[in-house]
Amino acid sequence: MPRITVAGSDASFECTAGDTILRAALREGIGMPYSCNVGSCGNCRFELVEGAVDHARADAPAWSERDLKRNRWLGCQAIPQGDCTVKFRSTPDALAPARPALRQAQLVSVEDVTRDIREFRFAVEGPDAFEPGQYALISAPQIASARAYSMANLPGDGLWHFQIKRVPGGALTGYLFDTLAPGGTVTLDGPYGTAYLRPDSPRDLILMAGGSGLSPMVSIARGAAATGLTAHRKVHFLYGCRSRADLFDPSLVTSIDPAISLTAVLSEPDAGWDGATGFLHDHADATFGAALAEAEIYFAGPAAMSGAIQRMAHDSGVPMTQLHFDEFY
Ligand SMILES: Cc1cc2nc3c(=O)[nH]c(=O)nc-3n(C[C@H](O)[C@H](O)[C@H](O)COP(=O)(O)OP(=O)(O)OC[C@H]3O[C@@H](n4cnc5c(N)ncnc54)[C@H](O)[C@@H]3O)c2cc1C
Ligand code: FES
Secondary structure (H helix, E strand, O other), X not given: OOEEEEOOOOOEEEOOOOOOHHHHHHHOOOXXXXXXOOOOOOOOEEEEEEOOEEEOOXXXXXXXXXXXXXXXEEOOOEEEOOOEEEEOOOOHHHOOOOOOEEEEEEEEEEEEOOOOEEEEEEEEOOOOOOOOOOEEEEEOXXXXXXXXXXXXXXXXXXXXXXXXXXXXXOHHHHHHHHOOOOOOEEEEEEEEOOOOOOOOOOOOEEEEEEHHHHHHHHHHHHHHHHOOHHHOOOEEEEEEEOOHHHOOOOHHHHOOOOOOEEEEEEOOOOOOOOOEEOOHHHHHXXXXXXXXXXXXXXXXXXXXXXXXXXHHHHHOOOOHHHEEOOOOO
């Protein structure tokens, strides 16, 4: 089994066959920085000092010819060919309470949430701990590599719920929506992600979800209610989508705790819609103004929405330590 040594430290860890350097590091409690886990964000970039690696995804968007020339690779894609020495700056922020592990999971039930989002509930083998807002990698034998999906529920009953948006022509969503039936199994790897609920902060919470970003925000809202946080802090749940046809039944959020305020913001409102309109980040800016800088802000959704929220938060003076998100593409 390849042994990975972290240059400039006394840390080293083993990497089982087929595992990536990032995932093996996190399994051993070594805080390699990361976010998306699928080659898109570049946060897990490291320098290969000695040894050789293969990249699981040769076309990873965050990896370039320039990286190759400088012997830099993505931890979430790099599979060692043998012992390696690598260089990266580890951080305890990359470590969540539960270490990620591979496990089999059986689909128990499926339920529609919106016209193109379904909740898939899986019974997981072994320990089921995760933090509200974290995600798992789902892989199926027919599909080249895993995709990330955030849990919508809270742990404790051996089930992980995922609210997943169908992507037209998408490989894994096509498999989940059209082929996998209750009783069928997938491989789950997790939990991953650092944008999870920090219940100890004294600040109000603003949760922003766009389309496929619904699942982790529902989990965080559930976590906030379960830890009693909604009794002394305001929790605002904002959901952005195009039209009324994209909305979910509001009881999905309001039944968690009536103290949570829910606002849907439509970017292409139908005639007769008298609720909020526009883009999610503009609505949050207009509604909360200076109070944004006093809140803990959690968000998830498509890359364009995520970028717009980050810029808006930066312009509003929100410290980075109060912004919680995983790159979601
Ligand atoms: C941290 C995170 C959490 C997410 N949580 C959710 C969620 O809760 N609900 C939800 O609906 N969606 C979520 N997504 C999006 C999801 O992971 C998929 O991108 C989406 O479902 C489309 O997958 P697909 O296979 O159907 O589509 P495809 O078009 O086949 O693939 C879409 C995306 O998968 C990635 N990809 C493509 N090829 C490869 C490859 N060979 N190896 C690895 N990745 C590849 C690329 O980013 C691509 O854009 C999340 C994404 C991330 C990064
Ligand atoms: S590119 Fe590896 S974690 Fe995002």
